[in-house]
Every structure is written in C-alpha cells, then in structure tokens.
Amino acid sequence: MCLAIPGQILEVIPGPHPLALVDVSGVRRKVELALLDDPAAAGEWVLIHAGFAMTRISEQAAMEQLRLLTMMGEEPA
Amino acid sequence: MKFVDEFRDAGAIKQTAAQIRRLAGSGRHYRLMEVCGGHTHAIYRFGLKDLLPENVEMIHGPGCPVCVLPMGRIDDGLAIAAGGDIIFAAFGDMMRVPGAQGSPLQHKARGVDIRIVYSPMDALKLAEANPARHVMFFAIGFETTAPSTALTLLRARESGIANFSVFSNHVTIIPAIRAILDSPDIRIDAFVGPGHVSSVIGCRPYIPIARDEGKPVAISGFEPLDILQSIAMALRQLNEGRAEVENQYTRVVRWEGNAAALGVMDQVFESRPAFEWRGLGSIAHSALRIRREFAAWDAEQRFAVPGLRVLEPEAAQCGDVLRGVRKPPQCRLFGNECTPERPVGALMVSSEGACAAYHKYQQV
Numbered sequence: 430m431c432l433a434i435p436g437q438i439l440e441v442i443p444g445p446h447p448l449a450l451v452d453v454s455g456v457r458r459k460v461e462l463a464l465l466d467d468p469a470a471a472g473e474w475v476l477i478h479a480g481f482a483m484t485r486i487s488e489q490a491a492m493e494q495l496r497l498l499t500m501m502g503e504e505p506a
Numbered sequence: 507m508k509f510v511d512e513f514r515d516a517g518a519i520k521q522t523a524a525q526i527r528r529l530a531g532s533g534r535h536y537r538l539m540e541v542c543g544g545h546t547h548a549i550y551r552f553g554l555k556d557l558l559p560e561n562v563e564m565i566h567g568p569g570c571p572v573c574v575l576p577m578g579r580i581d582d583g584l585a586i587a588a589g590g591d592i593i594f595a596a597f598g599d600m601m602r603v604p605g606a607q608g609s610p611l612q613h614k615a616r617g618v619d620i621r622i623v624y625s626p627m628d629a630l631k632l633a634e635a636n637p638a639r640h641v642m643f644f645a646i647g648f649e650t651t652a653p654s655t656a657l658t659l660l661r662a663r664e665s666g667i668a669n670f671s672v673f674s675n676h677v678t679i680i681p682a683i684r685a686i687l688d689s690p691d692i693r694i695d696a697f698v699g700p701g702h703v704s705s706v707i708g709c710r711p712y713i714p715i716a717r718d719e720g721k722p723v724a725i726s727g728f729e730p731l732d733i734l735q736s737i738a739m740a741l742r743q744l745n746e747g748r749a750e751v752e753n754q755y756t757r758v759v760r761w762e763g764n765a766a767a768l769g770v771m772d773q774v775f776e777s778r779p780a781f782e783w784r785g786l787g788s789i790a791h792s793a794l795r796i797r798r799e800f801a802a803w804d805a806e807q808r809f810a811v812p813g814l815r816v817l818e819p820e821a822a823q824c825g826d827v828l829r830g831v832r833k834p835p836q837c838r839l840f841g842n843e844c845t846p847e848r849p850v851g852a853l854m855v856s857s858e859g860a861c862a863a864y865h866k867y868q869q870v
Binding site for chain 1: 507508509510512513518521522544597624625626627628650651653654657661702705706728731735754756757758759760764765766767770857858
C-alpha cells in the first residue's frame, strides 16, 4: 500500500488540475501533481503512489547519502 | 533504475553489513521493529536477514493496512455493495482478503460488482462513466494513501459527482506504534521508521517516541542499502545511549513532511474517537473518518453500515504476528492451512503482510 515508485517528469500538462507525463522505467503514465508541496518541472524525479506524485526526490540528498555510506564503511569501529 | 540501482550496490551493501556487525559486536541482543510491511518484504526479498548478526533481531510491525483491518470492516463494505447494487472499487491488494462471508473476489464470483482500481481517482472516473450506478471506493491505507483519497473527495465535490462515495478505513501510524509500546508482552529497543508515511507526516510526530519512550527511530527508505543504513543508525544510537529521531531517507522525507498532502487530509478527514485494529484491539484516535461536510460522499454516513463484528479465525495467530510477539512460521496454520492461494488471514495476502513475505522468500 505504501509502496511507491520513482519516475521522471517528461512534461507538465497545465490545466486547472495539472498533471504530468512521467517516465516510469520506460513506461509513460499520467500522474496528478496536486499533492506536491511546490510546483514540479520537466526533468525532475518524483515518487509516485496510487496515481499521485507524492514527493520530489532530491538528487542532491541521494548523492550525499551515498557519500556518507562510503565514509561510514571506512570509519573504525 | 535511477535512485534504485545505486541503493542496491553489492559492494556498499557488504560494507554496511560489516559496519552493522561491528556495531553489534558487544553481543548484546538488539530488538528492532521495522514498522512498515514494505520494509518487511524488502528484508526478505533481498535476504538482508542473512546479512545481520544473530543478535540483531528484526521484529515485523503493524504497518500493513490490509493486515490490521478487522474482518468485520470488509464484511461491512461488501454488505453495503451487495445490498445496494453498488460498484465496490478497491486496490488489488484487497481482493483476496477474506471477510467472514468471503473475500471481495469471492463476492465477485457471486455477482457483486467488484472492481480493482490503481488510484482512488480511477474509482471517481468509474462513477463518471457509470452515472446510473453508485461507486463506493473501499479506502485503506496509512497517511501515504489518505491524501489521495482526500483529494479525490475534493474533486468529487468540485465536479458535483453524486454517485460516488468512500468507505474510509484510513489509519494513522503513531497511535499504532504507541499501542505496541504499551503492550506488556512486547519489548522493542528501537524502530526502523516507515519512509513513505513519513514523507507525508514528516519526522516531528516521532519525537515523543524517542524522547519520552526512550526508543531511537531511524526513518528508512526501501532499498537494501537504505534499510541496512537505518539499522546501523539505530544500533549506533542504542550503543551511545541516545534516543533520537534520525532521517535516513533524506532524498524523500523532509523534516516537516508534505504540507500540501497534510492540508487536504485535514480538510476532508477528522480523527475517529477509536478504531478497532486486528491484533492490537481498539486504539483511541488511530483512524480517520470523513468530516460531516462531506457526508454526501461518505459511505458510512450515506448507507446503513451493518457494523459487523466478526471473531477472527481461532486457530490463526495473525494478531500475535502483527504485534511482533510471534514470527509467521510459529503460527499453527502457516504454510499448511493458510497459504497465499488459500489465505485464512490477511497477513498471507497483502504484498506488505509478514506471512506473505516469509512464504514467498523463505521457502525457496
């Protein structure tokens, strides 16, 4: 139920209820944008749940996380 | 896939597992609860349990909305649909969940109009496409799913779609965690917190669990590296005698949560005084009902709800498994009378149920 999948926004479709065309592992699908905290743009990654983009995925935070993980492995016990 | 493959990197996984072994080197027994059923599945799917030292025990939590729903609610929803020639729409996860009178799928075989939807918006579209019929969306889920139901109700009102309603079984995670902590027979040292629920509610609601109950919380993503890193974070807190809320899943979870999602939830839902959970009993303020101003779209206010209270199958020990007192194979029915093909309890059905995870990944 709480599982969500990452997708990349290809195009924002404007309107009273904006939608986005999203690429999810090569499959294109339309998702609702109304539950995102702030407007999303093409090229950005979002986490999709039950037809809604729920949150934007921060690429910067992901990189930072991976960097910390590498450091953690080197630290003495 | 981006944001997936990097967090499944074998080298980094080995490194983090080695880190966990070092952190658990004292030999003390650590009992960590992964609250979310999605985490339970990832732990078994990726064989993470085999990477953990024996003294780090993972206890499976109640974060599976299908599993914690008492049978009577399913029977109530199906009775409304069957009695009123109503289209019963629900997520696929619900379809094989047994009620006392059978599952939605078995009701379909008996002629009840049961439809699988991927999104509550699809249920609303179904109502638009079938103006002569009533469509009831059987809504389940924690705070991850509740905002999409709420937004769908707002759209129904905006478009004046009258032949649509929601039967809300939405539940909230914090009261469930508190109920676990209040159970005298459960001992948990720390929590691996649910990532996607937290993307909505943020990190702050867990502070009392850390500060007042002294239980570290590490909010976690769903890839193998995420989960291992969260386990390491929780172990480090325990070793250092800290109890804080830490956010491992920073690429998705913000400290303050998702204001837009919380806003629509608050507009449409209010807290129920109490709600019955399978395995945990009645928990105060643990579920969401639809506000009175949306009564026209609330199946519970619109139709007569039978209010069925059904005794759980006596031999099944779903409640004990849900509370983490018993592991799935320790249930008398596991794998013989209760299988994914012929489930007795919901934990064997749901893609987030602990029994389904064990059955799928442990027996190969």
